[in-house]
Amino acid sequence: MFGAQTPGGGMYPGFGQAGPTPISPEVQQWFQAVDKDHSGQINWEELQSALINGQGEHFSPQACKLMIGMFDTDKSGTIGVTEFQLLYNYINQWLAVFKNYDRNQSGSIEEEELGLAFQQMGFRFSPEFIKFLIARSDLKDHKLMSVDQFIVACVQIQRLTEQFRQRDKEMKGVISLPFEEFLSIAINCTT
Known part of the structure; x- marks a missing residue:
């Protein structure tokens, strides 16, 4: 969950957004604590803190x-309280999955645990792809992934799944793209 400095202590299968809901008091309290400059908007630095x-x-x-970018609909580099509530919900969903597989509560998960976590979310990735994900994220020993x-x-x-699904009209699991379109998708989805 959020760090100790704050008060109160369509994504993939199984994880979607509901329609607009009233802002919960807990989320409002978190938002105000994270919004250090009291601008009514949160940028990535405030979120990081x-x-x-x-x-x-x-x-x-x-x-x-990346998290701010998911909900920054006007591309201002910030999110308001409504978008923050969506982000808050997503973070808690990811944390629940992560904690479920971080059985020793070390704050990191290993290859097998990561594979099981993605299976819970509806993905069936190969062991080689899971190794690639960990190696890409863990620059030290290529064995663990932090939250x-x-x-x-x-x-x-x-993001990549959403882009792929938009182009996979026949739902065959295969698409053809011009190289520059592929690069545009990849760059937009990973930054």
């Missing part, structure tokens, strides 16, 4: 930028 991973470190800038790295992987996979 509130999020702590299992190793006691702040989430990476990449993770925070913020997990969220980065989930956001990128969600």
Whole structure:
């Protein structure tokens, strides 16, 4: 969940957004605590200051930028309280999945656990692809993935999956793209 500095202590199969709902008092309280400059908007730096991973470190800038980008509909680099509530809900969904597979509560998961987590979300990735995801996120020993790295992987996979599904009209699991379109999709989905 969020770090100790704050009060109160269509993504992929099984994870979707509901329609607009009233802002919960808990979310409103978190939002006000995270909005350090009291602008009514949260940028990635403010979000980063509130999020702590299992190793006691702040989430990476990449993770925070990707999370803000998911809900930043006007491309201002910030989100308001309504978008924050959506982000809050997503973070808690990802954390629930992550914690379910971080059985030793180390703040990181291994290959097998990551594969099971993605299976729970409806993906059937090969062991080679899971190894690739971990190697890409864990620059030290290529064996573990922290919660913020997990969220980065989930956001990128969600964005790429959405783009793929839009182009897979016949739902065959195969698409053809011009190279520049592929690059545009990949760059937009991973930044």
